Amino acid sequence: MTTTDLHAFLEGAVVEEAVAALRPDYRALLLAVDGLQPEDAGAPTDPATEAFLVDAEGSARAALAAGPVEELPHVAAWREAYRAFGAKPQRTRNSLEALLRRAGAGLPRVNRLTDVYNAVSVLHQLPLGGEDLQRYVGSPQLRRATGAETFDTAADGGPAVEHPEPGEVVWCDDAGVTCRRWNWRQGVRTRLTPSTTTAFFVLDALDPLTDAQLHAAADDLVEHLAPLGPDVSAVRRQVGRPPMN
Incomplete structure (x- = not known):
């Protein structure tokens, strides 16, 4: 894809007013990255990515040594956001909290792209999701669900279709929900795979x-994605509350 294509994809992204009204402080930094080289399916994480994950695990242990995960400022903020649309954070944890709780025993090793963004999420203590941009139908939209939308997932070892609860905050494209409960669970259709060459990160x-911390996390992500292809290019766009000076 060209840089123009990446910009057009991001320019079409929308955060609906109903979500902004729920949390006026919400911002998302959207990052579209092209030129990633496919990796061998089933191959172990490369040494650089493994070292990055180990650093993230150490960072998580240090953060949690001072107190419970739910008392970390950004985790606590996301717990309140979940309560605002009716989700119970004890049962459906935001992606940052879920990773931090796993870090003591070791972060998951999934594939190179997922491993990199999980490490950035933990190191910078913010929810971060990654998806295959070429599997999107139209641009991303963050909105409150009607309950009629479809979400493709897996259950009992096979494919399944769920529907979000009315009022739930969801990321969607023109084909359905791509991530439920803001940043809780991503769908199967747009997930990153070893063959992904164009990725979308939230x-x-x-x-x-x-905002400075948000962009610093994006800089770190881009820095660790840059070696994953000979011609990696990235564009970004911040949506939600306008950047503060």
């Missing part, structure tokens, strides 16, 4: 995380 922020 970095989520609520106060007290600053």
Whole structure:
């Protein structure tokens, strides 16, 4: 894809007013990355990515040594956001909290792209999701669900279709829900795979995380994605509350 294509994809992204009204402090930094080289399916994480994951695991252990995960400022903010649309954070944890809780025993090793963004999520303490941009139908939209939308997932070892609850905050494209409960669970259709060459990342922020911290996390992500292809290019766009000076 060309840089123009990446910009057009991001320019079409929308955060609906109903979501902004729910959390006026919400911002998302959207990152579209092209030129990634496919990796061998089933291959172990490369040494650089493995070292990055180990650093993230150490960072998580240090953060949790000071107190419970739910008391970390950005985790606490996301717990409140979940309660605002009716989700119970004890049962459906935001992606940042879920990773931090796993870090003590070791973060998952999934594939190179997923491993990199999980490490960035933990190191910068913000929810971060990644998807295959070429599997999108139209541009991403963050909205409150009607309940009629479809979400493709897996259950009992096979494919399944679910529907979000009315009022639930969901990421969608023109074909259905791509991520439920803001940043809780991603769908199967758009997930990253070893063959992904064009990726889309969502970095989520609520106060007290600053815009500078949000962009620093994106810089770190781009830095670790750059070696994953000979001609990696990235464009970004911040949506939600306008950047603060």
